Amino acid sequence: MAHAFSFFRAGGFNQVRLASGADLLNLDQLDQKLWVALACPTQGLVFDARTLQLIDSDNDGRIRANELIAAIKWAGSLLQNADLLVQAPNTLALAAINTSTEAGKLIAHAAHTVLMGLGKSSADSISVADSTEALKAFNAMAFNGDGVITTEATDDSRIKALIVDILATVGGVEDRSGKQGINADKVAEFFKAVTDYLAWYDKAVQDPALLPLKDDTAGASTALSAVRSKIDDYFVRVQLAAFDQRAINALNREEKEYYALAAQDLVLSNDDIRRLPLAHVNAVAALPLKSGLNPSWQVAMESFDAKVVRPLLGERDKLTAADWDEIKMRLAGFETWESSKAGAVVEKLGQERLRALVIPAEAQSLVPLFELEQAQVTTASGIASLERLLRYVRDLYKLTRNFVNFQQFYQHEEPAIFQVGTLYLDQRSTELCLRVEDAGKHASMAPLSRAYLVYCDCVRKSTSEKITIAAAFTNGDADNLMVGRNGIFYDRDGKDWDATITKLVENPISLREAFWSPYKKVVRFIEDQIAKRAAASDVASDALLTGAVSSLGTAATSGATAVPPPKKIDIGVVAALGVAVGGITAALGALLETFFGLGMWMPLGVLGLILVISGPSLLIAWLKLRQRNMGPLLDANGWALNASARINVPFGASLTQLAVLPKGSRVNLADPFAEKKSHWKMYVLLILVIAAMWAWWTGRLDVLFR
Numbered sequence: 001m002a003h004a005f006s007f008f009r010a011g012g013f014n015q016v017r018l019a020s021g022a023d024l025l026n027l028d029q030l031d032q033k034l035w036v037a038l039a040c041p042t043q044g045l046v047f048d049a050r051t052l053q054l055i056d057s058d059n060d061g062r063i064r065a066n067e068l069i070a071a072i073k074w075a076g077s078l079l080q081n082a083d084l085l086v087q088a089p090n091t092l093a094l095a096a097i098n099t100s101t102e103a104g105k106l107i108a109h110a111a112h113t114v115l116m117g118l119g120k121s122s123a124d125s126i127s128v129a130d131s132t133e134a135l136k137a138f139n140a141m142a143f144n145g146d147g148v149i150t151t152e153a154t155d156d157s158r159i160k161a162l163i164v165d166i167l168a169t170v171g172g173v174e175d176r177s178g179k180q181g182i183n184a185d186k187v188a189e190f191f192k193a194v195t196d197y198l199a200w201y202d203k204a205v206q207d208p209a210l211l212p213l214k215d216d217t218a219g220a221s222t223a224l225s226a227v228r229s230k231i232d233d234y235f236v237r238v239q240l241a242a243f244d245q246r247a248i249n250a251l252n253r254e255e256k257e258y259y260a261l262a263a264q265d266l267v268l269s270n271d272d273i274r275r276l277p278l279a280h281v282n283a284v285a286a287l288p289l290k291s292g293l294n295p296s297w298q299v300a301m302e303s304f305d306a307k308v309v310r311p312l313l314g315e316r317d318k319l320t321a322a323d324w325d326e327i328k329m330r331l332a333g334f335e336t337w338e339s340s341k342a343g344a345v346v347e348k349l350g351q352e353r354l355r356a357l358v359i360p361a362e363a364q365s366l367v368p369l370f371e372l373e374q375a376q377v378t379t380a381s382g383i384a385s386l387e388r389l390l391r392y393v394r395d396l397y398k399l400t401r402n403f404v405n406f407q408q409f410y411q412h413e414e415p416a417i418f419q420v421g422t423l424y425l426d427q428r429s430t431e432l433c434l435r436v437e438d439a440g441k442h443a444s445m446a447p448l449s450r451a452y453l454v455y456c457d458c459v460r461k462s463t464s465e466k467i468t469i470a471a472a473f474t475n476g477d478a479d480n481l482m483v484g485r486n487g488i489f490y491d492r493d494g495k496d497w498d499a500t501i502t503k504l505v506e507n508p509i510s511l512r513e514a515f516w517s518p519y520k521k522v523v524r525f526i527e528d529q530i531a532k533r534a535a536a537s538d539v540a541s542d543a544l545l546t547g548a549v550s551s552l553g554t555a556a557t558s559g560a561t562a563v564p565p566p567k568k569i570d571i572g573v574v575a576a577l578g579v580a581v582g583g584i585t586a587a588l589g590a591l592l593e594t595f596f597g598l599g600m601w602m603p604l605g606v607l608g609l610i611l612v613i614s615g616p617s618l619l620i621a622w623l624k625l626r627q628r629n630m631g632p633l634l635d636a637n638g639w640a641l642n643a644s645a646r647i648n649v650p651f652g653a654s655l656t657q658l659a660v661l662p663k664g665s666r667v668n669l670a671d672p673f674a675e676k677k678s679h680w681k682m683y684v685l686l687i688l689v690i691a692a693m694w695a696w697w698t699g700r701l702d703v704l705f706r
Contacts (some may be wrong), residue, residue: 003029011630012646018400018407021082027404028069032642037403039064039640044435046492047402047417054388062638068396068403075392078104086399091127091674092390107389110382128394131387138383139176143372145380148173153369162362165353166190169345187366190346194357197343201351210337213311217334223307224331226300227278234278234287235321241624242283251281268296286318314690348567406645409630412654414494418634423456423471423499425487426480427659432472432647433489434637438470439503441636446470446505446630451647452478453505458489458497470633473509474652507628628652 003026006017016034018024032038042052042061055063076082080098094111098104111126115133138144142153151160163182166172170189172180180288182190204210211217237251253276261272274296279288289305309316312330313323341347346354356362356504401407402417409416414651420435436442439455446453451472458467473481481504489499630645647655661667 004032008407011406011643011651012648013643015407015643017363017398018404020219021076021079021084021085024072024085024397024400025076025082027072027400030404032065035065035404036406036641036643036645037634037639038642039269040403040634041638044420044437045417045418046415047399048391048423050394051391051399052421054391055399055651063399063403068399071392072396072400075389075396076100078107078389079393084393086397091125092393093125095124097389103385104379106382106388110386113379114383114386126386126390127454128387128390131383131390135383135387138380141177141376143376144176145373145376145378146176147183147370147373147377148175148181149183149366149369149373150175150177150179152179153181153373156365159365159369162357162365165349165357181381184370187363191357191363193343193346194354195343197341197346198354198358200337200340200342204337207333210333212334213328217331218338220308220311221331221334221338223300223303224327227297227304228328230278230297231287231319231324234281235324237277237281237371238283238285238321241281245283246281252277252492268298270296286320288318303587312669388511406630409645410651413653418637418639419492420469421471421487421489421491423454425454425485425489425499425501428473428656430471430473430656432474432655434470434471434633436468436470436637439470442470443503445632445636447507449630450507450628451505451633452481452507452509453633454481454501455503455505456487456489456499457502460495460497460500465497467621468502469499470653472633472647474628474647475656477657478506478509502505535670603616 003022005023005026006019007014008017009015014034015036016023016030020302039062042049042056042063045052052063053059055067057067057070075085078098078101079085080096084092084096094108097108097111099108101282113255114130115121115123115126117134117137118130142150149163151163154160154163166182166186167180170186170193172182172186175181181576213220240249241248257272261270264270264272266273273294276294276296278294278297278301279285279292287617289301289309303616308331309319309323312327315322349357386599398417402409406416408414409419415431418434419431421433423430423433436455443453443455445670449472451474454471454473456469456471458469459465481501485501487499487501489497491497628647630647631641631643634641661662
């Protein structure tokens with residue numbers, strides 16, 4: 001029969017309740033359309049990183065639903081009672097391990113071995129810390145079951161030297177201890193290289209023509225290679241000169257090129273000099289070896305003469321084309337043989353060492369070490385499985401409550417694993433803070449969450465650490481939130497970071513903010529207009545003063561009295577102003593007539609006026625606040641969220657706390673620096689209001705609206 005799940009409602013959708021081990025073990029029967037998430041990243045979460053690494057079976061940096069199901073089933077099969085997964089204890093009783101299977105027996109044996117090694121042989125339970133300490137100690141051993149042998153695995157100097165030679169030539173692999181060692185593949189690669197190199201080298205031993213200069217042949221080949229292309233170039237130029245002597249001047253390069261060179265600060269390595277011919281070209285010239293050479297090639301040619309020409313051809317001052325062909329022919333066999341070299345990585349060990357290594361006993365000397373290493377594979381597997389089980393028992397239930405459902409987030413007793421800390425800024429603390437790797441990429445999708453987001457760069461100067469967070473402000477208003485403001489971020493470990501706002505994603509924060517928003521906009525508009533008018537007046541007065549001073553100066557110079565011309569009155573402007581004032585007066589009169597005409601319903605008129613002003617803003621904010629959800633925020637961080645996890649107004653208000661005085665606080669309202677207030681204006685306004693109400697009530701205002 002199918003397992004019967006129960007559900008609870010939170011965040012505007014139904015979520016499965018996971019209350020027993022049976023609920024967890026039967027998660028594969030739960031339609032994944034009912035899961036809150038189908039995948040999550042292994043980075044940026046407040047969760048044990050090692051546990052996530054163990055669950056991530058394909059090592060792709062993401063936990064998927066099938067990987068979580070597999071982890072739960074594996075852990076459940078190794079426990080006497082799967083309800084232990086829901087209890088999530090920090091220590092596991094040895095009696096709780098299911099020893100009816102071979103895997104369970106192996107883990108139980110590993111647990112006893114670990115406790116004995118830690119001096120706790122009488123203990124009846126084991127913790128993650130115990131397994132971690134034991135695993136660290138086991139991995140540091142010379143034989144730890146990973147198939148890698150280090151130099152610490154033997155005291156035999158001959159075998160130790162062999163391991164060092166293998167590491168120095170074909171390289172090594174990392175042992176669990178963190179040291180470099182060798183495995184069977186590296187051993188095979190090394191001895192194959194030795195065999196191949198010696199087989200290649202023996203070809204030259206069997207054919208002396210391949211080494212015309214014996215041990216000096218390699219050096220001669222190198223010296224030849226250094227000048228080959230330049231000497232070839234020289235003899236081709238000679239052939240062209242012989243073909244047509246009119247080409248000689250061009251082949252030796254034109255005089256103007258030397259003028260260009262002469263204008264520079266010359267060095268022998270100058271590329272323009274190196275590109276000049278190797279020697280002066282004519283129709284019958286041989287290549288000089290002692291003098292008359294391009295100075296940039298002098299050193300290379302001296303090496304060529306000493307290592308190639310004299311050993312092969314004897315002492316001479318010039319090299320003919322025939323000599324050049326003979327040299328290339330006599331070294332051609334060596335060059336072909338050299339290009340076919342195999343096993344070159346072991347060449348540096350030298351012939352004597354390599355000849356000693358091809359003895360079968362050398363390779364066989366490592367076999368006993370690998371056998372000892374292989375004998376520890378079972379122990380290593382048992383300890384690794386023990387660590388996995390202990391971490392799963394402690395952590396799997398917590399992960400399911402942040403993956404299959406969002407119980408931990410909506411219960412609000414403990415922050416969810418994606419909540420990385422608390423941001424204090426603008427007399428508020430917000431707990432909905434997410435770690436962000438790329439703020440620009442995150443901000444391209446996050447606005448769809450309908451939440452007001454503040455992106456902050458957080459820095460700890462003492463350690464030079466830097467992170468970026470996205471904090472959702474879900475209570476209060478946005479009046480003082482702006483790029484550049486500073487706050488303090490406390491991560492889940494209690495460490496404090498300097499936080500600076502770098503980007504804002506604006507959305508409604510609260511209905512209260514939406515209600516007052518139109519009035520604030522009007523006030524800001526009036527303030528802006530007054531500021532602009534004041535600035536314009538200031539500019540105009542400056543211009544007027546400057547003009548007056550200039551006029552006085554002109555009058556003083558000419559001896560005349562400066563009389564400003566009379567200002568002309570624009571009749572059209574006056575008429576337009578009159579029409580505007582009349583229109584405004586008529587509109588105001590109509591509004592007052594309607595308002596006072598309400599009689600006893602006038603308070604409802606006031607309420608209606610308020611609704612007309614604040615209603616649209618409230619409606620838009622209400623619609624957006626109803627759509628506020630976690631989906632885009634987490635999807636932008638690499639999650640595959642499967643539900644619209646809503647953040648309604650009451651829940652959002654609990655995520656962002658406003659500054660409130662503690663209960664029982666005493667407040668002294670006497671501010672010594674407060675502005676002194678005069679109450680006569682308030683009294684006058686109160687008298688006018690009372691008089692207006694009295695006049696309206698007695699009908700004395702009716703004459704205004706006849």
